[in-house]
Structures are given as C-alpha cells and as structure tokens.
Amino acid sequence: MMSIRHLKMQVQRQLKRDLDKANSYFNKSFLPPIVNYDLKGMKAGVAYLQQNEIRLNPILLQENGDTFIQQVVPHELAHLLVYQQFGRVQPHGKEWRMVMETVLGVPAETYHCFDTTSVQGERFSYRCECQTHQLSIRRHNAILRQNRQYLCRKCKKVLVFVEKLGK
Template identity: 35%
Template sequence: MKHIAEWENLVNAKLSILENIIKNKFGLSLLNLKISYDLKGLRAGLFIPKTNEIKLNGKLCKEFPERMVNEVLVHEVAHFVTNKVFKNSKPHGKKWKDIAILLGLKNPKTTHDMPVNPARQFQKYEYKCSCGTHNISSVRHKRIITKKAKYACKRCGGLLEKV
C-alpha cells in the first residue's frame, strides 16, 4: 500500500459490505465502531468491547493489506457482532464462527500465519540451581534482586541463584 488514503478506501469499502450484511441479519450498525492501526507485536488484530474499538497491526496492514482487510478485519468485526448479539458467548466459539462465516470468512481461524517480529525483545538473565542453568525474564530477575520473590527450579526444587 503506497498511501494511507488507499488503505482507508480499502477498509471503508470492506466495512460498507460488512455493514450491509450485519444490518440485514442483526439490525446492527458499525457507526460506533472505531478502527485504529496502532497494534504492535505478534497480534494482527484485536477487538476491545469496552470501547467498541478494533486495533489492527499497522505494520501488517502495510505488508499484507488484502489479508488484513479480508481476513483480520472481518475476524474482528465478527467479534464486534458476536459481542453485541450474544453478550456472554465464547470469543472463538460456535456463535462467533457462524458469524465469521456469514461475513465471508471461509475457514475462520483464531490465529494468523503472517510473518511478524515481536514488538520488543526481552532480556534474559542466567540463573543456576543444583541441576543446571536457567534463563529467566527481567521481571523475575527484578523481583529476586529487590527481595520480593524467590524462585525454585521445577526439576530439582533448588533455589535459583544469579550466575
């Protein structure tokens, strides 16, 4: 996608098609649905019920515009509809799947297979116990050095100590 205007035209065209289906079947409108492109990391899309917002991964939108519109946007709109029509249904349950199919997904999936890199790399810290060494997260490392937590090895039960 060369220009943001092209992307927005693609999204708006798809939303118009989806809204016609949703209005006819459920009497719902997409007017209060917000779309943003600031999602980072491994996820392609996310629906937030409290704010009626769909967040899309901007990097993936640039790299895979057709898939993001025809698969991820439809997937997230299906969450919006499911949330409005069936308040307490499972996020990827039968009702969501039926709505996703109605909206045009041939084989609704819960994950995508587009290549992505994590939004950030986490530093690991090396710790040891009596049976070997372990890499732990910066969060656990900080808890250990501030004496807020102690961690034991799952294999031998020995306390982890900084190498």
C-alpha cells in the same frame, strides 16, 4: 506497497461490506466501530467490545495489504457483532464461528500467519528439558521483575534463561 492512506480506505470499505451483511442477516443496524491504527507488537488486530473499537497493527497492515484486510478486519468485527448480538460468550466460540462463516462468509481462523519479524522486538532464549523457547521482552521482564515462572507446555518444566537473541 500501497500507501497507509489507501489501505485505511480499503479497511473502511471492508467494514462497510461486512456491516451490511450483518445488518441484513440479523435485520438490525449495528453501530459502525471506531478504528484505530495504534496496535503494536505481533498482534494483527484486537477488538474492544464495550468501546465498539477495533485496533489494527499498521505495520502488519502495510506489509500484508489485501490479505490482512480480508482476514483481520472481518475477524475483529465479528467479535464486536457477536458481543452486540449475543453478549459475553467464548471469544472464538460457536457464535463467533457462525458470524464469521455464515454471516460474513470468511473462514473462522483464530490466528494470523503473517511474518512478524519486523514487529517482534527483542527475543530471549529459554530452555526446558525438551526444547528451546523464544520469549518476548515482556515475558523476560516479568521473570526478572516479578519472579514469574513459565512452564513448557510439553514437558511441564520451568523455563531457564539462556541468552538474549536481539530482534
């Protein structure tokens, strides 16, 4: 496994390559984003449009190395580029897909397929009429504290608590 220091350097190199492509394609100079490595949970990365900031999950970065850098970094940068070029549009809409595929030359995947067992935290089992669901501690607590209800996307029935699963 590569050191986090080495991976952060690789992230900066990827960002520079991708920014160069965007600058050339749009014939302008995009401001390089701020990069933070403080994202927790199962998300690989998040783009904060107004702050021109990308937050990356350091654990998933370390576990997935080059694949993470080649997929997640352009994905999040594309959100920032689209915002600066086109303003507010659909997060994974036609502008974002165009920037991903035409400008950056990367498949426009909206979700990562990384193993998240090391970052997923406590899980809670809930049932509906057609299947069992695993909810995060955040959703479980929302049900307990805020009287929130979640519905199954298939059968549209309310999810009912079964048991705590642990990590």
